[in-house]
Amino acid sequence: QKEVEQNSGPLSVPEGAIASLNCTYSDRGSQSFFWYRQYSGKSPELIMSIYSNGDKEDGRFTAQLNKASQYVSLLIRDSQPSDSATYLCAGYAGNMLTFGGGTRLMVKP
Amino acid sequence: GAGVSQSPRYKVAKRGQDVALRCDPISGHVSLFWYQQALGQGPEFLTYFQNEAQLDKSGLPSDRFFAERPEGSVSTLKIQRTQQEDSAVYLCASSLEVLGNYGYTFGSGTRLTVV
Numbered sequence: 506q507k508e509v510e511q512n513s514g515p516l517s518v519p520e521g522a523i524a525s526l527n528c529t530y531s532d533r534g535s536q537s538f539f540w541y542r543q544y545s546g547k548s549p550e551l552i553m554s555i556y557s558n559g560d561k562e563d564g565r566f567t568a569q570l571n572k573a574s575q576y577v578s579l580l581i582r583d584s585q586p587s588d589s590a591t592y593l594c595a596g597y598a599g600n601m602l603t604f605g606g607g608t609r610l611m612v613k614p
Numbered sequence: 615g616a617g618v619s620q621s622p623r624y625k626v627a628k629r630g631q632d633v634a635l636r637c638d639p640i641s642g643h644v645s646l647f648w649y650q651q652a653l654g655q656g657p658e659f660l661t662y663f664q665n666e667a668q669l670d671k672s673g674l675p676s677d678r679f680f681a682e683r684p685e686g687s688v689s690t691l692k693i694q695r696t697q698q699e700d701s702a703v704y705l706c707a708s709s710l711e712v713l714g715n716y717g718y719t720f721g722s723g724t725r726l727t728v729v
Contacts, residue, residue: 509656539717548705548720549657593656600670601647602718604656 508532509596511605519613524581526608528594531575535596535603538570540579543591543607553579584612616640618721620706626727627696635691635724637706645709646689647718648681652702660704663689696728 509530518524526540537556541549555561555568555577567580577596581588591607619638627633639646645664649657650673659673665686674681678696683689693700703725707718 511656513654537716548723551717551719554717595656600662601659601673603659604649606654606656 508603509605511608514609515611517611518584524584526579526592528577530596532598535598537597538577539595541593586612588612620721624725632694635704637689639708643708643710647707649705650702698728701728
């Protein structure tokens with residue numbers, strides 16, 4: 506079992522809707538969490554980080570962390586076709602980021 | 615430099631050939647990481663450097679894989695006697711902070727195809 510788990514998708518949402526991406530992790534020593542966006546054939550790009558329980562908002566993106574439930578999520582409001590990509594969840598522990606397998610998001614016009 | 619630079623962008627190697635992949639991190643970044651990303655998968659940790667010291671190499675899949683960062687800046691990942699299962703994108707990332715707890719900046723990666 507991977508230490509960071511994500512549903513591989515694809516998650517399909519209509520343009521303008523809210524996309525909800527979820528991630529669970531097994532290492533309770535994980536100190537912080539990150540969401541990366543990866544377009545096909547490109548490298549991962551950091552879009553959100555979250556370090557404490559609760560919500561963190563940045564523009565159309567909201568990251569949520571619940572350490573008791575070992576759960577991280579990313580909400581994308583007003584989804585755009587340009588948001589179509591694979592979203593990678595990562596937890597930081599032991600000097601490294603451990604990534605999930607990614608969720609492919611498709612936003613349909 | 616402005617970003618993490620990796621070369622070559624693409625490499626095709628015949629099985630059994632040795633390859634060397636280069637990473638030039640952002641100037642002044644202390645931490646440097648190598649990851650391997652197979653098609654359709656998330657990146658998998660290979661190794662971590664703090665300056666020139668290789669502090670963690672637990673992710674290297676076999677003794678055919680070797681990484682170095684002799685002067686604490688440019689790093690090279692070497693794969694000896696390449697096998698088909700080594701085909702993947704090799705990503706390098708760097709971080710200003712020692713622990714890299716604030717996320718990494720990734721390079722564009724090297725896509726290795728072993729034929």
